[in-house]
Amino acid sequence: MKTKLSLSLAGLALLAACQNKDKGSTAGKEVRTEFFDKSGMDTTVNPGDNFFLYANGQWMKKTQIPKTETGWGSFYTLYNDNIKSLDEILINASKEEHPKGSLEQKVGDFYASGMDTVAIEKLSYTPLKPLLAKIDAIKDYKDVLNFVAEGYKDGNGDLFGFYVGPDDKISTKNAVNFSQSGTTLPERSYYFNNDAQTKKIRAEFVKYMTQLFVLTGSTKEEAAKYADNVLKLETSIANSHSTPVELRDPQKNYNKYYVGDFQKLTPDMDWKTLLGKMELKTDTILVGQPKYYQALNNLLKSQPIEVWKEKLKFDAINSATPALSKDFRKARFEFFGKTIQGLKEPKERWKAIVSSTDGNIGELLGQLYVKEHFTPEAKKRMLELVDNLQKVYRSRIEKLDWMSPATKQKAVDKLQAFIKKIGYPDKWKKYDDVDITRDNYYANLQSADKHAYKEMVDKLGKPVDKTEWGMTPPTVNAYYNPSINEIVFPAGILQFPFFDFGADDAINYGAIGAVIGHEMTHGFDDQGRQYDKDGNLKDWWTAGDATKFKDKAKKVTDLYNGFTLLDNQHVNGELTLGENLADIGGLAIAYEAFKLTPQGKSDKKIDGFTPDQRFFLSFAQVWRIKSRDESMRVRLKTDPHSPEMFRVNGPVYSMEPFYKAFNIPATAKMYVAPANRVGVW
Template identity: 50%
Template sequence: MRNSICLHGVLMAGALLTGTVSFAGPDKPGQPKYIDKSNMDQAVKPGDNFYRYANGSWLKNNPVPGSKTRWGSFDVLREESSKRLQTLLTEAAKNTGKDRSTQMIGDYYTSAMDSAAIEAKGFLPVQPDLSRLAAISNLEEIINEIASLRTQGFGAPLFGMFVGQDRKNVTTNIVQLSQGGTTLPDRDYYLKNDPRSRSIREAYRAHLQKMFALVGEGAMASNNSADAVLRIETALAKVQFSRVEMRDPYKLYNKYAVKDLATLTPGLNWADLFGKMKVQAGDSVLVNNPQFLKTADALLSAVPLNDWKSYLRWAVLKTTAPYLSSAFVKQTFEFNQVLTGQAEQTPRWQRMSSLIDGDLGDLLGQLYVEKYFKPEAKQRMLDLVNNLQATFEERIKRLDWMSDVTKEKALEKLHAFTKKIAYPDKWKTYDGIVITRNDLMSNVRSCNVWGYNDMVTRMGQPVDKTRWGMTPPTINAYYSPTNNEIAFPAGILQFPFFDFGADDAVNYGGIGAVIGHEMTHGFDDQGRQSAADGNLKDWWTKEDADKFTSKANEVVKQYDAFAVLDTLHVNGKLTLGENLADLGGLNIAYEAYTKTKEFKEGKKIDGFTPAQRFFLSWAQVWRNNAVPKTQAQLLLTDPHSPGEARANGPIVNMDAWYAAFDVKPGDKLYKPEAQRTKIW
């Protein structure tokens, strides 16, 4: 889901968490210290590096565990959440006769943890699929398989296809065709010739060869198959938009009548293809990258048949490898180590808990909410959201760079926000999914097929705005531009973001800033292009839009200057939306906090003023250690900045931070007042 607060190492704690959201006061035995001085490095001046000042000792004492690629506030919460899921799944596996929901998640978990049965089957669960693909004799059969494989849960070979809201008519669903067809995390891995990119390509080719060998291909055949896949994926990568280009919603909005798709792809009969993909396309579709589709069509006739057969076999292998025998799991992890630097495989129970949360999230989510979430937190969150929304309104009205005409539209959008907190009002029932106790692959397929069918049957149906983009245990939050909604799953409503026992400074610096972040996404460089009703529509005067762009460019330059791993830098354009959301969110949260009784009284806690505790709370949310290979990958692929940049980036533009910590000229983070970027 786009515009999540999370990110790469970003959504992620400090003191280890207790098993449930804490409702007791700060003197409760075992209660984590909300601002723990032992986690700080007070030898560092706040004005030189606030992130290190707030988190230095924690960072030094909390290296990345072997089974992780990063470790920080979000990761600690995720670890705790996964243990909760394990408890729920283990209990369900022992009580499958209780009801249908318990049977489904309990039997799914049992099948997922039966490593002996999985080992004995090897790759037998996909052998019929591989044999069918190996027997293909003509291009028509290749095209048929490209369509039908996705309906069976085998990914999306060659191109992406989904049914979703029309961004210019958000009350209707439309078929959307997108670039895709590649495996590596970004197109640059196929195209760039720096040492890291070349080494990853070499490792990927070796990985392909080993995977094909595991399903019985000889040395020559497996090498040929590996080369074929790499050639096809490289050709597709060459015509993919970059991640920065993909941030332009107008560039991606290309509507075609179905009958006119032949001008792009003369080799594809889309009426027939849509039928095989089980979707009624209507009279028009959206294409996010027409040139990509045109090139993909040309490749179908230009690439040898045997190469396409290898490509499709790879589509099956890469999507099913995590659920096959240990040889496939180990080989997949071996390549993943090259990409991320992860030292040890994530425990099986954790991988399988995540799988079931993704496949049957509403069934598992109901149990999670019942056991771990307190209803009082939902009302408290709603109060906070309303407080920040009111403060945001006041800030918009005071803007000195925006005209009254545009302000009126901005306020209309702000007032139209839909607020989703903790869990859905109605739960999915997953009717049609069949889960058995002794066949993991069958269960995975059943869930994948159900998910695909659930998606394509939205065509012709009213848009269901009650749907959530995340499951209740998720440690994250999001903003949806097409629904103009903000959502905060139950999982994130814990310390260091939120705790009933914490002082207001901690909650406003944590979840308050998250709330403000998601609200600001409605007005970042992408979100501002959608109106109050969610439609892609220009509601700005040209002068106001130009002023916004000028201010946003200041933020791009600021984050471009952040260096990571000595020579690598943050991509200010790629991360612009998240950086704008951090800047706006923290400003809104701070102003809302200044209205509280606690702030006005000005009493110190543990030696820190209310304002100091607010900013320290913000900084500790983003503490994060990451494996260098993972950090390098995230700089290329993640729209969020690294934790240090997220902690330090917004505050240097906030006068209140300078006053709170007496930051002066000569301090490394000092920014002259006239140069501080103020937008929302």
């Protein structure tokens, strides 16, 4: 039931997901005294054979993934620490009386309503009945389209992937962007592959759909039939979908149409009427994957109307399950949690509701969060680090031996134009039209959904607001947004092991320094490089330089294609290319910036390691994550980030300073000859 704003963000990680915290106490305030976990290393592994395991091997052997998690490690523990802090804020807000409409009242009552499982159990799926009744009243495919379009205003839209945001080729202007949608499984191959694991997932999907239909009043026989029908329909829809790799090409996924022209491609979809019902006043639209809408146009008439109603009902129930009674939530967990992600137990209720609060009214909760957990000093220090890395990046661009002066100047111009956002927005979003009460969680979600939709469609016809954030302040992540040309570091990630005031420079530069460099490099990866300094999808490269870039990027693709894990499952070097380029470039830039610091210029050991060794070990322990096999299988197909072992090993084995730091001989298993090392920036 949530209409999400879709942004083309190159994030640090898919999960909002760090190390064991060794703290002492000084004057009542907790102070960290250790910044590196020697006990987690496995020194029986040669650093030249597998640096990730050398740095993290003992930790990997000993660590048990909690039953409620898809994995465990850096992002996960930081995320869990953060969510505890947010929970304390929300508990305090929910305990006290606050003026109606105040941010404390809204976040406190939203949280309280989600935690009131007694009221939620009493309602069962009653809040969903009006929506299901609307679907029952549908008589033909035109009614399907009208239902879909009208539903978006209430957060119940379906079949259209869309958002209002920057036009990739006119970055100052907001446009209506449509994309493929209509399926439930992680991506198209799940509908067609016939390996045992994928067939099991499809069987469990049918079982899950059957359960939801039974829980909303269908007989088992009816429910089983409906589920089979929906799977067949979604399979037909998936046949029109682009692959995850195809979706990474910004030029091929930019298709601008006058509404009348797109109408000719999809003659049975009355776009003028549909856009009107969606409150979108425009004569042009951007369609990422026209093939999907052409297929949808044909399927609307060729598939029985009853099957479409079954599909709409399933989508409505499935979307609402987190807000319904326990039997719905249990069914959802059995499929998405156990089958897809490999979880053993669902997350605690309070964690789910904290996440829901952040997801729905995040810039209200964020204001309370930064008051308690983010200081002006941290923001100032981060800006210094960003500026330092930006200077190093400029120097590296100017020294490139493969790029012409003309393209170098354009690259420097883009680098200097980066918008830097750190911690939290300068201007907070308003939620004045969101009505929150303590006694109706479902209604609170609906109110937040209506607000989010109105906020989004109100952008149409207005200039792009470059102050807007795509993540909330507590988020443990970071991102680069090509259409704004911005790098963004929420307060949530600016904590140990990524960043700590008390840590030496080797630790901070190996961690947050590499993160900063990573996000900067997204501006120049295989996707980001296609956008100019103003965020427009516009070619600013000479033909020769573009060819050289592609040749270098191809070597990165080939390297990562060779990495395997599980039962010889390969990393997809094309899908992960952008993130791999960012990892490689980010570490190289962070190292060069580190070498400008006093510690970087010294040879003084800490914990028995030289400054350079400490830098690389800090980087490796930041990516100390252990994942469930089920979750990793999904990631290999859908995640643009490589598995963590290769996020470490890929970059370090392409850096000469790494070889020198650990005295790695040419006979080491992962030694890469200088002529074969990869890297662009």
